[in-house]
Amino acid sequence: MRITGNRNSANSFKTHSRIVLALISLCLLPIAAQSADDWQKQNKAYLDQVVNVMRAHVQSMRMILDYKDLKYADNMVRHAEAFERAFGMVGPMEWHIAEAYSHAQKSGTANKFSEQQFEDLAQTSRSAIDQIKKSAKRYARDKDKDLMRASINDMIKSCGACHSQMPEGTVPAVWKGMKE
Numbered sequence: 001m002r003i004t005g006n007r008n009s010a011n012s013f014k015t016h017s018r019i020v021l022a023l024i025s026l027c028l029l030p031i032a033a034q035s036a037d038d039w040q041k042q043n044k045a046y047l048d049q050v051v052n053v054m055r056a057h058v059q060s061m062r063m064i065l066d067y068k069d070l071k072y073a074d075n076m077v078r079h080a081e082a083f084e085r086a087f088g089m090v091g092p093m094e095w096h097i098a099e100a101y102s103h104a105q106k107s108g109t110a111n112k113f114s115e116q117q118f119e120d121l122a123q124t125s126r127s128a129i130d131q132i133k134k135s136a137k138r139y140a141r142d143k144d145k146d147l148m149r150a151s152i153n154d155m156i157k158s159c160g161a162c163h164s165q166m167p168e169g170t171v172p173a174v175w176k177g178m179k180e
Helices: 004-030 036-066 073-090 094-106 115-143 143-163
Strands: none
Touching: 004 036, 036 073, 036 143, 073 115, 094 143
């Protein structure tokens, strides 16, 4: 009987220990439900990170153009393609149009753009991003710095044309502080 009693005590101890450990772990786990503010901060942090990647590729392309005989000049096409991929991480252009239109409609600005106007701006940006890749390939072939610079500047202007229609604080200042 003594052995049985010890087994029951041991089993009881194990059960209680498991319950106590489970309760402690619940107290230590982060709460699954997050506030809307936390969710927005996390999304903003992610967006800032992706925007920094995009900005870095544009700055790298400009650096290749500015420095004579840069050893890594053949990376121009890779930077252009990487920029396009990073842009895609922010959301497809159709999503951009929908978000831009929605934000503009909610804003108090007098000149609210129509969906078609945002679609036109988006098409201009699509074309500008495609042109950067074409210009980068041309640069790799014949080192046409003027064409590459113009393509980068046109892309930045096309992004800015849409972003300028958005309410203050709703879109990141992607190209702020970058020389043209």
